[in-house]
Every structure is written in structure tokens, then in C-alpha cells.
Amino acid sequence: MPEEKLKPEEILDISYTPPQKDWIKPDVKFKKGSFGYAAQGKHLKYLDLPNPRDWRPQEDDWQLPEDWENIIVKGIKERLGKNRAFQLFLDVCVRCGACADKCHFFIGSGDPKNMPVMRTELLRSVYRKNFTMAGKILGKLAGARDLSVDVIKEWYYYFYQCTECRRCSVFCPYGIDTCEITMMGRELLSLIGINANWVTEPVANCFRTGNHLGVPPHAFKTSIDSALEDIEDVTGIKVDAPINKKGAEILFITPSADYFALPHWYTLMGYLMLFHEIGLDYTWSAYASEGGNFGFFQSAEMAKRLNAKIYAEAKRLGVKWILGGECGHMWRVIHQYMDTYNGPADFMEEPVSPITGTKFENARSTKMVHICEFTADLIHNNKLKLDPSRNDKWRLTFHDSCNTSRGMGLLEEPRYVINNTCNNFFEMPDNTIRERTFCCGSGAGLGSDENMEMRLRGGFPRANAVRYVHEEHGVNLLSCICAIDRATLPPLLEYWVPEVQVSGVHELVGNALVMKGEKERTTDLRGEPLNGKEGQEDV
Amino acid sequence: MDLGQAISQKKAAILGKWFRLIMDTYPLDASGFLGREKDRFANPVGYTISREIEVLYDELLQDMDSEKLAASLDSIIRIRSVQDYPPSEAVSFVFLLKKAIREELGDDISDNQAYADLLAFEARIDKLALLALDIYTKCREKIHQIRLNEVKTETERAFRLLEITRRMHDVPDAEEHPGDGENLSP
Numbered sequence: 001m002p003e004e005k006l007k008p009e010e011i012l013d014i015s016y017t018p019p020q021k022d023w024i025k026p027d028v029k030f031k032k033g034s035f036g037y038a039a040q041g042k043h044l045k046y047l048d049l050p051n052p053r054d055w056r057p058q059e060d061d062w063q064l065p066e067d068w069e070n071i072i073v074k075g076i077k078e079r080l081g082k083n084r085a086f087q088l089f090l091d092v093c094v095r096c097g098a099c100a101d102k103c104h105f106f107i108g109s110g111d112p113k114n115m116p117v118m119r120t121e122l123l124r125s126v127y128r129k130n131f132t133m134a135g136k137i138l139g140k141l142a143g144a145r146d147l148s149v150d151v152i153k154e155w156y157y158y159f160y161q162c163t164e165c166r167r168c169s170v171f172c173p174y175g176i177d178t179c180e181i182t183m184m185g186r187e188l189l190s191l192i193g194i195n196a197n198w199v200t201e202p203v204a205n206c207f208r209t210g211n212h213l214g215v216p217p218h219a220f221k222t223s224i225d226s227a228l229e230d231i232e233d234v235t236g237i238k239v240d241a242p243i244n245k246k247g248a249e250i251l252f253i254t255p256s257a258d259y260f261a262l263p264h265w266y267t268l269m270g271y272l273m274l275f276h277e278i279g280l281d282y283t284w285s286a287y288a289s290e291g292g293n294f295g296f297f298q299s300a301e302m303a304k305r306l307n308a309k310i311y312a313e314a315k316r317l318g319v320k321w322i323l324g325g326e327c328g329h330m331w332r333v334i335h336q337y338m339d340t341y342n343g344p345a346d347f348m349e350e351p352v353s354p355i356t357g358t359k360f361e362n363a364r365s366t367k368m369v370h371i372c373e374f375t376a377d378l379i380h381n382n383k384l385k386l387d388p389s390r391n392d393k394w395r396l397t398f399h400d401s402c403n404t405s406r407g408m409g410l411l412e413e414p415r416y417v418i419n420n421t422c423n424n425f426f427e428m429p430d431n432t433i434r435e436r437t438f439c440c441g442s443g444a445g446l447g448s449d450e451n452m453e454m455r456l457r458g459g460f461p462r463a464n465a466v467r468y469v470h471e472e473h474g475v476n477l478l479s480c481i482c483a484i485d486r487a488t489l490p491p492l493l494e495y496w497v498p499e500v501q502v503s504g505v506h507e508l509v510g511n512a513l514v515m516k517g518e519k520e521r522t523t524d525l526r527g528e529p530l531n532g533k534e535g536q537e538d539v
Numbered sequence: 540m541d542l543g544q545a546i547s548q549k550k551a552a553i554l555g556k557w558f559r560l561i562m563d564t565y566p567l568d569a570s571g572f573l574g575r576e577k578d579r580f581a582n583p584v585g586y587t588i589s590r591e592i593e594v595l596y597d598e599l600l601q602d603m604d605s606e607k608l609a610a611s612l613d614s615i616i617r618i619r620s621v622q623d624y625p626p627s628e629a630v631s632f633v634f635l636l637k638k639a640i641r642e643e644l645g646d647d648i649s650d651n652q653a654y655a656d657l658l659a660f661e662a663r664i665d666k667l668a669l670l671a672l673d674i675y676t677k678c679r680e681k682i683h684q685i686r687l688n689e690v691k692t693e694t695e696r697a698f699r700l701l702e703i704t705r706r707m708h709d710v711p712d713a714e715e716h717p718g719d720g721e722n723l724s725p
Contacts, residue, residue, distance in 0.1 A: 015628060016560070016563070016564060016628075016631055016635065017563045017564060018564065018565070018566050018567075020567055021566070031623065033682070034623070100572070101572045101576065101581070101582070106569070107581070107582065107583065107584065108583075108584065108618075108621075108622075109622055109623065110565040110566060110569035110570070110573055110584065110622065111566065111569070111623065112566050112567075112568035112569055115568070118568075213696070213700075214700075215700060216704075218703070218704075218707045219700055219703040219704065219707075222703045222706075222707070223703070260696060260699075260700075261692075261696065429580050431578070431580050431581060432580050449686045449689035449690055449693070450686075452682060452685060452686045452689070453621050453682060456621040456682065456685075457621045457622060460583060460584075460618065460621070461580070461583055464579075464580065464583035464587075465580055468579075468580070491685045491688070491689060494681075494685055494688075495617070495621075495681060495682065495685060496617070
């Protein structure tokens with residue numbers, strides 16, 4: 001479907017009402033700004049994925065393999081056999097519509113196929129046609145439709161307009177998880193060589209260098225060293241950051257953006273300062289240098305392959321347990337899938353905080369603890385000296401990242417940390433936070449620059465709630481615990497609420513943390529003057 | 540007949556019609572929700588349009604305060620600029636007010652031969668449409684600027700990686716060793 005060119009007689013045909021469409025007939029126009037580029041052949045080759053080639057979604061010929069229909073039908077059959085949830089979700093929906101108006105893409109766009117129930121129907125209709133008696137006999141009357149190239153194009157368009165955030169599933173009376181449907185849809189597409197570059201390139205990078213950004217070990221070390229220099233500038237303290245240290249008690253894993261992007265960098269500084277202050281016996285890994293798992297946005301198999309490297313590194317280094325940084329989908333993978341993929345991690349021990357003695361029983365199986373749980377426990381046991389006034393320039397709110405809130409129930413710990421490190425915290429409205437939080441609109445592989453219009457559409461409900469607390473309470477900072485959020489919320493807010501900046505929670509910890517032997521701080525971690533210390537930052 | 544007074548008196552009906560006409564620019568399956576759901580956080584699109592067209596309506600009848608008009612138009616157009624509309628349809632909602640007024644007051648205008656008043660009022664709506672065009676352009680420029688910034692960030696990241704690699708392998712810096720670059724050229 002090439003880019004549309006209007007005929008002369010169509011130019012003045014300005015429509016005030018869109019034409020009525022029958023949902024069952026696939027109809028997608030790949031308009032610039034509303035879809036992601038296709039994965040390049042070289043990345044598919046690197047990952048041994050089928051049908052490697054260079055192609056463009058906006059062109060007619062997608063260069064599908066000859067027997068693509070058989071591959072898809074066989075792929076559906078295989079997944080129905082090994083994944084009972086898939087079969088259940090396809091069969092059980094009664095189209096009650098409870099999910100319909102809960103998706104941020106539907107709310108922001110008004111596109112009916114962004115209703116979760118409709119997005120699922122795109123796949124369910126093909127399932128009906130090929131796997132149910134009613135669908136085979138009654139066809140369209142039973143909501144069944146044939147596979148066609150246009151159906152495949154529609155799948156690519158809409159399954160990459162779902163951020164797998166699972167807000168819809170909170171409202172479904174049957175608990176249908178549309179994210180699982182999207183995951184299956186993407187797996188099926190991948191079988192015939194249809195992948196998004198924003199997903200597949202990071203996955204290939206992760207295979208090659210251990211992280212999505214493709215940062216090799218020496219650059220990883222240089223980057224961490226650079227953060228240590230920045231910490232010394234702010235605090236006067238030389239902090240150590242052990243890398244690949246065998247026999248350390250704890251392995252620390254965080255998303256690669258934390259050590260290579262802004263504003264993630266300040267969160268990284270916060271981690272390093274905290275670990276130094278409590279004297280943690282830990283190590284980074286230059287090989288498992290990525291907490292995120294873009295494989296999760298492609299297929300279960302790919303998610304498993306990427307997740308395995310974290311545990312392989314934990315085994316190689318001989319650590320007792322793993323501490324994980326501020327990431328979103330890393331935690332969904334750990335909390336809901338890791339045990340099935342690569343567990344049990346019985347070569348490690350049940351995590352116990354070496355500082356407080358607290359047992360993290362919730363992580364008994366995966367052996368991986370969220371840093372917000374870890375830090376909240378330190379604060380609760382009075383192990384940290386904190387000066388919240390150092391964050392007084394911020395009037396902040398907290399964005400519950402989809403995966404940590406809905407995927408693992410981490411709701412109170414980040415708030416506890418924020419309330420102990422900041423004086424001016426304001427919640428967004430109830431129906432936009434916690435389990436009902438609105439997605440950033442750019443997760444699950446949608447965060448590419450070419451997809452900007454779609455991202456701004458999908459992120460509008462989130463930004464709308466941020467704008468409300470900005471107007472009501474003068475909020476100027478949106479804090480969050482997800483690296484994708486930290487990367488994608490700044491452009492979102494630049495469009496909708498440019499007065500509000502974005503931070504991680506451990507940036508706030510780093511600011512408030514009173515370290516033993518530190519010099520009088522005149523700036524925060526961003527190098528900006530602390531309240532009342534203006535003009536002293538260069539002294 | 541004082542058309543301004545009539546428009547003011549029939550505000551609820553005309554505004555309601557204008558809102559419904561705007562909702563009809565969305566696909567049928569969505570327009571119901573967008574027009575019905577009143578919660579400003581559950582339905583920010585419908586809520587924003589409903590709130591802001593009332594401000595526009597009042598200003599058209601009063602002083603045409605350009606700041607107020609621009610702010611309200613911005614709130615609506617910022618949304619429609621990222622939705623699936625070509626430019627003409629993104630700003631078409633302004634002209635739908637003409638349709639709403641003619642449908643609600645058409646007979647009165649005809650009976651009272653108030654066409655001159657109607658033309659004068661519609662000229663105000665035309666000004667609003669021109670302002671809408673400016674705002675739409677600004678919103679689209681902003682989107683492209685944001686995208687450009689993203690590309691720049693990615694490029695800077697790549698250069699940073701390159702710089703680290705260069706230092707690791709002791710490749711001389713072009714600025715430190717002018718002329719070396721020529722030797723490195725293919």
C-alpha cells in the first residue's frame with residue numbers, strides 16, 4: 001500500500017464524517033508517523049530468523065515466503081496446543097466491551113481497531129475460520145475471515161499499536177490478557193519474516209554485545225567510570241564500581257539506557273552512590289549488561305534467550321542473588337515468565353539484604369529483587385541518612401510503569417522511597433495511576449522516532465493527567481521506574497506539557513542521600529544549583 | 540432579529556449540535572464513547588473538545604480575545620494534529636459551527652432576512668479558522684522538531700560510542716593531529 005496520492009477530482013473532497021467501514025474487511029493505510037520501520041534483513045540473519053530481507057511496510061510487496069499462509073495456520077495450531085491461555089482468550093470473550101474504552105491508543109485516536117476487543121478480533125477471526133466449526137461453515141456470519149496479505153498487513157499495523165501494557169485486562173471480567181494476544185500475533189508475524197526494526201535490532205545487539213544499544217564491554221566500563229567522575233564532582237567522594245567481580249554477593253542488572261542515555265544517567269549515579277554508601281558487596285557484568293528484554297516484544301523464545309544470559313552470568317560470577325534496577329518489562333519477564341523460561345535459579349540463595357537482614361521471600365524463586373524494594377527496606381530500617389530538602393526544586397508526581405504496577409504489583413515501594421526523599425509529592429487522579437495507570441504509549445517496541453505521531457496519540461491520556469497535576473499543583477517533574485519511560489516520556493511531555501521534566505526514582509535518592517565524608521553539595525546530580533546555593537556551583 | 544442575541548440564547552442547542560458534528564468526524568464506533576464519557580481522564584479527547592468549544596463560542600459572541608481563542612484552539616488542534624486526519628479535516632471542526640448555527644437558526648434567519656448579520660458572524664468564524672491554520676502548522680512543526688531531536692540524540696549516542704572506541708584503540712583525534720584525517724581517508 002504505497003503512500004496515497006490524491007486524484008484531481010478528490011482534492012476538494014473534504015470529508016466531515018469518515019466513511020462507515022466493515023471491520024471484517026482489512027483496510028490499513030501506512031501513513032508516515034504512525035508505524036515503525038521493518039526489521040532489516042541483516043538483523044534477522046544474525047538471529048537466525050526466517051525470511052531475512054529488506055522491505056518497507058508502505059510498499060505493496062512485502063516479499064512474503066511462498067507458503068506463508070500454511071506457516072501462519074500451522075503457527076496458530078502449534079501455539080493453541082502449547083499455550084492454553086491463548087486458546088482460552090480466543091474462545092472465552094463475550095464481546096461485553098468492558099475493555100473497549102480502556103486502551104490509551106483508542107482513547108487517544110478514536111480508531112475502533114484499537115479497542116482491545118477489536119484488536120483481538122483481527123486474529124480471532126482467522127482462528128474462527130481455520131479452527132472452529134461455526135467459522136468454517138458460517139464464515140463472516142460467525143465473525144470468521146480468510147487469511148489474506150491485507151490481513152497480515154493489518155496485523156502488523158495494529159499489533160505494533162499495542163504496547164502490551166495490560167490496562168484492558170484489569171477491566172476484563174474474564175481476565176483476558178490482550179497483551180498475550182499481541183505477543184502471539186507478533187510471534188506469528190515473525191514466522192514469515194515480519195518484524196519491527198525497533199525490536200529486532202536491539203535484540204540482535206543484545207546477542208552480540210550483551211545490551212540493546214550495542215555497547216561493547218570496554219565502552220560499558222568507560223561509561224560507568226564517567227558516571228563515577230560525575231559523582232566525585234558533585235560529592236567529592238571517589239566511588240568504586242566493580243565489574244565482572246567473581247564471588248561478589250550480589251549481581252546488579254539494569255537497562256543499558258541507564259548508563260548511556262539522559263535522564264537515565266542521573267538514576268545511574270543514584271544507584272552507584274547508594275551502593276557505595278551502604279558498602280554493598282556487588283558487581284556489574286559487562287556481558288549481562290542489559291536488564292531490558294526486547295526479545296519479549298518479539299517472541300517467547302527470544303525473550304527466553306535474552307533472559308538466560310542474566311542467569312548464566314550470575315552462575316559464572318558465583319553471586320548469591322541478583323538486584324535489578326529501574327526497568328519495566330525486565331520485571332514482567334522476571335516476575336511472570338522467568339521461572340518457566342529458565343528457572344528455577346536454584347544455584348543461588350534466597351535473597352537477604354546484607355544491610356538489614358530482611359528476607360525477600362517474594363523473590364525466593366527468581367532470586368531477583370527490585371531496587372525499590374531494596375531501598376525502601378533500607379529506609380524503613382533507618383539505614384540511610386536522607387535530606388529531602390535537596391529535592392525541593394521538584395514538585396513531583398509518580399508515573400506507575402505498566403509492567404511494575406500491573407505486572408508485579410510494585411505500587412507502594414517507589415512511593416515510600418519518594419516520600420522519604422522529597423517534600424513535594426502529588427498523586428495524579430485515581431483512575432490514571434496504580435493498576436489503572438496509563439501507558440507512556442511507546443513501550444513494547446513502539447518507541448522509534450518514525451512512529452512519533454502514534455506515540456503522541458497513545459501517550460495523550462498519560463500526558464493529560466500530568467497536565468492536570470501541573471495546573472493544579474505546579475508539578476514540574478514526572479518520576480518513574482522504567483527506562484523506556486525515561487526515554488519516551490520526555491518527548492511526549494515536550495509536546496503536551498513542556499513544563500514538566502522526567503526522572504528516575506534513584507536520582508531523587510542520590511540527591512537526598514547524605515554520604516559519609518561528602519563535601520557540601522551545591523548542585524544536584526544534574527549539575528544544577530541546589531535551592532539556596534545558586535551561584536556556588538562553580539566554587 | 541438580533542442574531543448575536545439569538546446565538547447567545549440558543550447556546551445550549553447550538554453548542555450541543557456543534558459538539559455532535561465534531562464527534563461525527565470520528566469513526567462511528569468511537570464517536571459514541573467520545574461524546575458520552577464525561578470523565579476528563581477516561582476521555583480526554585471528548586472532554587477537551589467539549590470544554591474548549593464553549594470558550595470559543597463565548598469569545599465569538601464577545602470580544603474575540605485572541606489569547607483565549609488561541610489557547611482553546613491549541614487544546615483541540617494539538618489533539619487533532621496527531622490523530623489520523625489530513626490538515627483540512629484536522630481544522631474542519633471550526634467550520635462545523637456554521638453548519639450548527641444554520642441548522643438551529645436557519646428558519647429564524649430566513650424569516651427575519653438576517654443574512655447581513657449572519658455574514659458578519661461567519662466572518663468571525665473565518666478568522667477563527669485562519670488562526671486554527673496557524674496553530675495546526677505550529678503543532679506539526681513541533682512534532683517534526685521532537686522527531687528531529689530524537690534522531691539527534693541517537694546520533695550523539697553513536698558518536699559517543701565511536702569516541703570511546705577511538706580512545707580505546709588510540710586512534711588520533713583529528714583536532715589534536717590536524718592532517719591525520721587526510722591519511723585516514725580512503
